[in-house]
Every structure is written in structure tokens, then in C-alpha cells.
Amino acid sequence: MQRHVVDRLLLPAIFGLTTVIAALILWQLLLGHRRTEIQAATKEQALFVRTKTESELKASILLLEQLAGRWQGRGQRNEADMQSDVALAMSGYPSYQAIEWVDPSYHVLWVTPQSRNKSERGSDLGADDSRRTALRAAQETRNVVVTHPVNMRDGGRGLLVCVPVYSQEKLDGFLVGAFQYQDLLASILQDVAPDYWLEIYDGPEEIYSRAGGTTQPRDKKWVQAVDIQFQQITWRAYAWPKPVTLAYTRSPLPQVAFVAGILLAGLLAFAVYMAETAQLRAKALVKANTNLEKEIAGREQAEDALRQAQKMEAVGRLAGGVAHDFNNLLMVIRGHAALSLRNVGVNGALRRELDEILQATDRASSFTRQLLAFSRKQVLQPRVLDLNALTTQVAGMLPPVLGDDIKLTIDLDPHLGHVKADAALLEQVIMNLVFNARDAMPDGGELSIRSFNAELSESSLANHPGAHAGPYATLAISDTGHGMSEETQSHIFEPFFTTKDRGKGTGLGLATVYGTINQSGGFISVSSKVGVGTAIKIFLPRVAEPVELTETPAVPVPTRKGDETILVVEDDDAVRRMTREFLKIGGYTVLEARSGAEAIQFVERREQPIDLVLTDVLMPGMKGRELVERLAKLRVGIKVLYMSAYTEDAAINIGVLSPGTAFIEKPFSPDDLANKVREVLSANGENISEKSFRRGI
Numbered sequence: 082m083q084r085h086v087v088d089r090l091l092l093p094a095i096f097g098l099t100t101v102i103a104a105l106i107l108w109q110l111l112l113g114h115r116r117t118e119i120q121a122a123t124k125e126q127a128l129f130v131r132t133k134t135e136s137e138l139k140a141s142i143l144l145l146e147q148l149a150g151r152w153q154g155r156g157q158r159n160e161a162d163m164q165s166d167v168a169l170a171m172s173g174y175p176s177y178q179a180i181e182w183v184d185p186s187y188h189v190l191w192v193t194p195q196s197r198n199k200s201e202r203g204s205d206l207g208a209d210d211s212r213r214t215a216l217r218a219a220q221e222t223r224n225v226v227v228t229h230p231v232n233m234r235d236g237g238r239g240l241l242v243c244v245p246v247y248s249q250e251k252l253d254g255f256l257v258g259a260f261q262y263q264d265l266l267a268s269i270l271q272d273v274a275p276d277y278w279l280e281i282y283d284g285p286e287e288i289y290s291r292a293g294g295t296t297q298p299r300d301k302k303w304v305q306a307v308d309i310q311f312q313q314i315t316w317r318a319y320a321w322p323k324p325v326t327l328a329y330t331r332s333p334l335p336q337v338a339f340v341a342g343i344l345l346a347g348l349l350a351f352a353v354y355m356a357e358t359a360q361l362r363a364k365a366l367v368k369a370n371t372n373l374e375k376e377i378a379g380r381e382q383a384e385d386a387l388r389q390a391q392k393m394e395a396v397g398r399l400a401g402g403v404a405h406d407f408n409n410l411l412m413v414i415r416g417h418a419a420l421s422l423r424n425v426g427v428n429g430a431l432r433r434e435l436d437e438i439l440q441a442t443d444r445a446s447s448f449t450r451q452l453l454a455f456s457r458k459q460v461l462q463p464r465v466l467d468l469n470a471l472t473t474q475v476a477g478m479l480p481p482v483l484g485d486d487i488k489l490t491i492d493l494d495p496h497l498g499h500v501k502a503d504a505a506l507l508e509q510v511i512m513n514l515v516f517n518a519r520d521a522m523p524d525g526g527e528l529s530i531r532s533f534n535a536e537l538s539e540s541s542l543a544n545h546p547g548a549h550a551g552p553y554a555t556l557a558i559s560d561t562g563h564g565m566s567e568e569t570q571s572h573i574f575e576p577f578f579t580t581k582d583r584g585k586g587t588g589l590g591l592a593t594v595y596g597t598i599n600q601s602g603g604f605i606s607v608s609s610k611v612g613v614g615t616a617i618k619i620f621l622p623r624v625a626e627p628v629e630l631t632e633t634p635a636v637p638v639p640t641r642k643g644d645e646t647i648l649v650v651e652d653d654d655a656v657r658r659m660t661r662e663f664l665k666i667g668g669y670t671v672l673e674a675r676s677g678a679e680a681i682q683f684v685e686r687r688e689q690p691i692d693l694v695l696t697d698v699l700m701p702g703m704k705g706r707e708l709v710e711r712l713a714k715l716r717v718g719i720k721v722l723y724m725s726a727y728t729e730d731a732a733i734n735i736g737v738l739s740p741g742t743a744f745i746e747k748p749f750s751p752d753d754l755a756n757k758v759r760e761v762l763s764a765n766g767e768n769i770s771e772k773s774f775r776r777g778i
């Protein structure tokens with residue numbers, strides 16, 4: 082979730098920030114541009130101030146020089162003429178405060194205009210240092226000399242322009258022009274844009290300020306300075322825009338750009354966020370889609386597996402049904418052949434033919450046994466066992482089976498849990514798998530047998546309908562053989578499916594493996610690749626109980642004539658009759674019952690003891706197990722031997738015999754039966770049937 086939010090916000094944040102930065106840069110650029118513009122305009126104004134002031138001052142000074150030049154040529158000067166010349170000239174230059182005629186001893190002879198400057202007349206300019214210095218300098222240099230600021234007679238500060246007038250090398254006097262700074266510069270600078278502050282300095286002294294001394298403090302950021310030069314004087318002029326000018330020139334563009342930039346950043350970030358969200362949603366959708374597809378594929382696989390299981394179930398039912406009836410027929414054929422064999426001589430054609438019949442029925446019964454195994458209808462005798470020990474025992478028999486070209490590796494998990502299964506059938510399972518692996522590696526290869534514990538969840542078992550989640554012990558048999566195609570893999574558990582040559586394989590190997598493992602509550606998984614190899618794993622549910630020790634193999638009981646009474650309970654007349662014959666040969670007294678109910682009646686009626694009840698497991702009406710329960714109530718100590726080759730799915734418990742339960746598998750030979758009956762009758766201690774009854778068979 083956290084990651085999801087970060088994913089969504091990262092890109093919009095990058096875009097947004099980039100745009101904000103771009104807006105800031107643009108803003109700064111625009112501000113810089115505006116600053117340069119203002120500075121350039123101010124500079125222009127400052128330069129205009131210089132040019133204007135310099136040219137006006139030059140013009141004013143030139144006026145004096147022209148007058149002086151004109152008078153220099155004249156010998157005798159008439160004061161009145163001179164004054165009228167001056168008055169005439171001054172009329173064009175109103176900035177003049179006064180123009181005076183000063184004699185060589187620095188005394189003012191006359192002043193124009195007289196009205197304003199009466200007191201000036203006759204005054205001694207030499208009394209004032211700066212005036213005297215200027216006049217002397219003008220006299221010595223014979224040039225125009227302009228003073229630094231001097232106090233004006235009628236107040237204020239100003240400057241004097243001293244022009245020496247000579248006639249034939251003799252100093253006649255000085256033409257002195259007086260300007261008041263404020264008046265002079267105000268008139269000169271009246272054309273300079275009014276929206277700028279102006280200040281002019283002569284050295285440290287401010288000689289002009291546009292606002293008449295009440296100027297705002299100079300704005301350092303915007304001020305532009307220029308030097309104004311005329312004669313030997315240099316003034317410094319400063320110009321800077323008034324706030325109103327700044328405000329006027331301040332374009333809203335940078336702000337607009339900035340605000341627009343921020344808005345754009347927000348918009349862009351939002352757009353990217355939406356795009357990102359849409360993309361994430363699309364990704365999530367794709368993921369969900371993929372998951373859905375996977376789920377559908379999984380379901381299809383599970384459905385396939387279910388269909389396959391149903392198909393196997395149907396085939397199994399058919400095979401089981403056929404095998405059951407066929408088995409009874411075989412039993413009768415085999416039994417009678419065996420009985421006939423006893424009655425013919427040692428040699429002769431008849432004996433050979435009977436032998437042939439016996440061999441054929443043995444082969445046929447092997448088939449039916451396998452078919453019953455496949456259809457999960459074989460009678461199991463399970464016990465808790467150590468799969469590792471069993472595997473080690475089987476592995477001991479393998480080298481001659483595998484030959485030299487196949488390398489056998491065994492890797493058994495020492496912590497492997499126990500399983501509950503029929504040891505003999507499990508051995509057959511391992512052998513079948515090993516044979517298949519061997520047959521897949523005609524040119525040699527590697528065969529590995531590995532055991533390990535597995536904890537399986539419901540979801541991992543989707544392809545194994547009927548299997549339950551939980552702890553399993555697993556045996557994996559892998560080879561590096563030719564492997565199988567998908568097509569082959571989908572058929573391998575079907576009975577009679579084989580890819581081997583006629584006569585080489587029956588196609589019943591994996592069918593029995595399938596039946597045995599399924600009947601034991603486990604399942605099988607197959608993985609195979611053509612040209613690479615095959616791994617077949619059998620999974621059996623783990624049990625916590627300790628290993629049950631194998632019953633010591635029954636010591637072959639010497640066949641002796643029996644004199645006990647045996648009650649045979651069997652619904653199939655032919656089988657019953659034949660069993661009776663077998664027992665009679667053995668010397669036993671045989672009682673026959675067609676069903677469980679009939680057997681009970683017998684026992685109730687009969688005074689003499691019945692030593693053994695030999696009963697079929699599955700019969701119409703009362704089943705073998707129920708019969709044994711009822712008999713146990715009637716007569717304590719009665720011994721029981723079950724006979725069967727067949728059990729029903731629905732009555733799987735009936736097919737599973739407790740260890741130690743006496744049982745003989747059909748079809749059996751007279752000797753098999755004689756041995757088994759003797760074994761049960763001779764068994765001491767606890768009655769087997771009681772034991773089996775208590776545990777439930």
C-alpha cells in the first residue's frame with residue numbers, strides 16, 4: 082500500500098517540482114530583464130543630464146566669452162554700452178543670476194541686472210578666497226575659470242564664471258557671470274523626465290537636487306552616475322527612478338509567469354498523477370487478468386484432473402466388476418484342475434494339460450489381482466511402517482535388476498515420517514516404478530530414489546481431487562530416460578496402456594501403482610520431459626504412530642490331516658463347493674452356509690463345536706465382518722479365516738484388515754488353503770478373530 086502511494090506520487094512530484102523550478106527560472110529571467118530595462122532607461126536619463134548640462138553650460142559660458150571677445154577689440158569702452166550688451170545677451174539666458182564687470186583689482190564696477198544686485202557694485206571680490214583664487218587663475222591663464230561652489234550675495238550657493246578681458250596685453254578687467262546652482266540646473270534639467278530623481282555634486286557638496294533637498298534616499302539598486310565636465314570643473318550627477326516610475330515600469334509579467342507556472346505545475350502534477358493512477362490501474366487490471374487467467378488455467382487443470390479421476394473411476398469400476406466375477410470363475414477352474422490333478426497319474430497327457438490349465442489360471446489370476454488393485458478393490462493389510470526401511474530393503478534387490486549401465490542413487494531423509502500402508506503392495510509399487518525407469522533408459526542413465534517430508538496445502542492439491550491437505554511422506558523415483566509426451570502422460574495410469582512392444586509390457590504396472598496408492602489415501606504426481614527424464618512422486622499421508630513390527634513369518638506348519646469342523650460361508654455355490662472339496666481332502670468336517678444368516682442358524686442349532694469359520698468378506702446381505710461380530714456373541718473362542726479378493730470402495734474399511742487378521746486371497750490352491758487353515762487353527766492365545774473384531778477389519 083505504502084509502495085503504491087509512493088509509486089503514484091513520485092512521478093507527479095518530479096514533474097510538478099520541475100515545472101515550479103522552470104517557473105522560478107522564468108520569473109527570475111523576466112525580473113532580470115526588467116531590471117536591465119530600468120537600468121538602461123535610467124542610464125539614458127543620466128547621459129541626457131550630462132549632455133544637456135554640459136551643452137547648456139558651454140553655451141552660457143560661450144556667451145561671456147563672446148562678449149569678452151567683442152570688448153577686447155574695442156579700445157575705449159563705454160560702460161553704458163557694455164551694460165546694454167550684457168542685458169541684451171542675458172535676456173536669452175535667464176539662468177544667469179548676474180553678470181558683473183570687475184576691474185583688475187577685483188572690485189566690481191557694475192552689475193547687470195542692477196535692480197537685484199545693487200549691493201554688489203563696488204564690492205571687493207578679492208576679499209573672498211575662492212573668488213580671488215578664481216580671478217587670479219583667470220588672469221594668469223588668460224582663460225575662462227569656473228569656480229567651485231561659492232556663497233551667493235543674495236543667499237544660496239552658486240558658481241562664478243570668470244572671463245579675463247585684455248586689451249593689448251593689458252588686463253582690462255573680468256567679465257564675471259554668476260549662476261545660482263538651483264536656478265541654473267533647474268532650468269537646464271527641466272526637460273529631463275520628471276519621473277527620475279536627480280542629484281548633482283561638486284566634490285562632496287550637493288549643488289542640485291531635483292526635489293529641492295527633500296529627495297528620497299538614493300536607491301542603490303537603480304542609481305546611475307555620470308560625470309559632467311566643463312572647463313576645469315567636474316560634477317557628478319546621479320539619476321534614479323522615482324518609485325512611481327518603478328511601479329509603472331514594473332510589468333506584471335514575471336508574477337503572471339510565476340503564478341501561471343505554479344498553476345501549470347499543479348495541473349501537470351495532477352495530470353501525471355491521473356495518468357500514473359490510470360497506468361497503475363491498468364497494471365493492476367493486467368495483473369488481475371493474469372491472475373484470473375492463471376486461476377482459470379488452474380481450474381481447467383483441476384477439472385481435467387477431475388475428469389481424469391472420474392474416467393479412472395469408471396474404468397476401475399468396470400475392471401473391478403469383471404475381475405470379481407472372473408476371479409470366482411478362475412477359482413473354480415483352478416480348483417477343479419487342481420483336484421483333477423490329484424486323481425491322475427504322475428505321467429500322461431492329461432496331467433500336462435491340467436498343468437497348462439493351472440498355469441493359465443495363475444496368469445489370469447495375476448491379471449485379475451492387478452485389475453482389482455487398479456480398481457482399489459484389493460484387500461489391503463496395512464500397518465504403520467518406515468518407508469525408508471522398506472525402500473532400503475527393496476533397493477537391496479535392485480542392482481541385478483538394473484544392470485551395470487544404470488547408476489543408482491539413494492537419498493533418504495532420516496526424519497521421514499511414518500506411513501500406514503500394505504508393505505508387500507508398496508514394495509510392488511516401488512518395483513513397478515523402478516522397472517519403468519529402467520525400461521526408459523535402455524542405454525543406461527541415472528536412477529534416483531529420494532524420500533522427504535512434504536506439507537501440502539489445499540491449493541497445491543488442486544490437481545489431485547480427493548487428496549487432503551496435510552503432512553505427507555514422499556518417495557520420488559527419477560530417471561534420466563527418454564521421458565514422456567503430454568499425450569502419453571495423460572494415459573499412463575489407464576490399465577493396459579503401454580508404449581512397449583507387444584509381449585513386453587502389459588500396461589498394468591502404473592495402473593496397480595495408482596490403485597494401491599489411492600487406496601492407501603495417497604496420490605501420485607508425474608513430471609516428465611521428452612529426452613530429459615521422468616520423476617514420479619508418491620505421496621502417502623504421514624501418521625504419528627510408531628512403526629508396527631512385522632509379524633514373524635508363519636512357520637510352515639507341517640501339513641497334517643485335520644479333524645476339526647469348519648463352517649464355510651460363501652454365496653457363490655461353485656466356489657463354496659470347491660472350497661468344501663479342498664477342505665475335505667485335508668480331512669476336515671465341512672459345514673456349508675450360503676449366507677451370514679444361514680451360518681448363524683447353523684451355529685445356533687449345532688451342539689458340536691465349530692472350530693473355524695471360513696467366510697467370504699463380501700456377501701449379499703450380512704457381510705463377513707458382521708457375521709464375525711454376531712458369532713463372537715454366540716460362541717466365544719470361535720476362530721475366523723476370511724477369504725476374498727475383492728472389496729468395495731464404499732466399504733473400504735472392510736477391505737482393510739487389521740494386522741494379524743487371518744486372511745486368504747482368492748483364488749487359492751488346495752495346499753494354500755490347507756496351510757492357512759492349519760496356521761489359524763494352531764494359533765495359540767488370543768483368538769485372531771476377536772482381535773480383528775475389536776480393532777475392526
Ligand SMILES: Nc1ncnc2c1ncn2[C@@H]1O[C@H](COP(=O)(O)OP(=O)(O)OP(=O)(O)O)[C@@H](O)[C@H]1O
Pocket residue numbers: 513517518521560562563564565569573574578579580581585586587588589590591592615
Ligand atoms: N519412467 C518412465 N519413463 C518413460 N515412460 C514411462 C515411465 N514410466 C511409465 N512410462 C510410460 O507409461 C507407460 C505405462 O507404464 P506401465 O508401467 O503402466 O506399463 P508398462 O511398463 O508399459 O507395462 P508393465 O508395467 O505392465 O510391464 C509405459 O509404457 C511408458 O510408455
Ligand SMILES: [Mg+2]
Pocket residue numbers: 513516517586589590591
Ligand atoms: Mg511398467
